[in-house]
Amino acid sequence: MxxxxxxxxxxxxxxxxxxxxxxxxxxxxxxxxxxxxxxxxxxxxxxxxxxxxxxxxxxxxxxxxxxxxxxxxxxxxDPPPEGLRELCAALVRRNATQPEIVRLFAVLAAESLAPDHPAHAYFTARQQAVLDALTTLAEGVSPRPETLARQIVATMDGLQLQWLRDPAGTDLVAMWTAAEKVLFG
Structure with a gap:
């Protein structure tokens, strides 16, 4: 050899x-x-x-x-942006600059739904940590902070999938800006 x-x-x-x-x-x-x-x-x-x-x-x-x-x-x-709306907007702006990383995360998040996947425990724990952090930030912003946290994650994930499928026809940041008006009022 x-x-x-x-x-x-x-x-x-x-x-x-x-x-x-x-x-x-x-x-x-x-x-x-x-x-x-x-x-x-x-x-x-x-x-x-x-x-x-x-x-x-x-x-x-x-x-x-x-x-x-x-x-x-x-x-x-360090520290990250203060406030729920500001943190979410910063995350979306960051993700819009790194489609390969967002794709990696989306692929692994879907694959790891199988309990025998090596990243299953990682994604389960990560999802709970993200929801806990967003719920804490949503206190005082929403009468149902946990519901808002789940809606934020679902909206971000959904918009990112649409963007990955059609990057030329989808402006991730603009779509998030429109969605946050609905989410945050």
Missing amino acids: ARRNRARLPAEERRRQIIEAATALVAERGFWGLSMQDVADDCGLTVPGLLHHVGSKDGLLVAVLEHRDAEDQRALG
């Missing part, structure tokens, strides 16, 4: 390269369509070399999801 020509990268940089390659592939094919060989090839690694950095295919998926969450937190700022 021929040895691959590849540049030696610091571990953190190599891990970032692996996560970026896996993110693109999962967004395109879903988790079940993800091949560790394809990720390794994209990074100039062997599969054992890839596994050295991520442990397993499931470990790679967790790394991708954690990276996505950390990047969103970083992009929203």
Whole structure:
């Protein structure tokens, strides 16, 4: 077997390269369509070399999801925008700049509805955490804060799917601006 020509990268940089390659592939094919060989090839690694950095295919998926969450937190700022309406608008503006990441999330969220999917527990916990945070922000804004939180998530998810299906014909930010008038009055 021929040895691959590849540049030696610091571990953190190599891990970032692996996560970026896996993110693109999962967004395109879903988790079940993800091949560790394809990720390794994209990074100039062997599969054992890839596994050295991520442990397993499931470990790679967790790394991708954690990276996505950390990047969103970083992009929203510390502290994030105050107020429910402002936070939602900032999230939509951010998502409008990253269709590949939104597609990744949509594909994995749908796939992980199956209880045996490796991200099932992650998405279940994430959904509850998002609803809890939005419900807290909705207190004082709505007489039914939990209902408003669920409506916000459903609206964002639905608009993002429409946008992903027809990016040229759907302005995500404009659609959210119209929807927030209905949601927040």
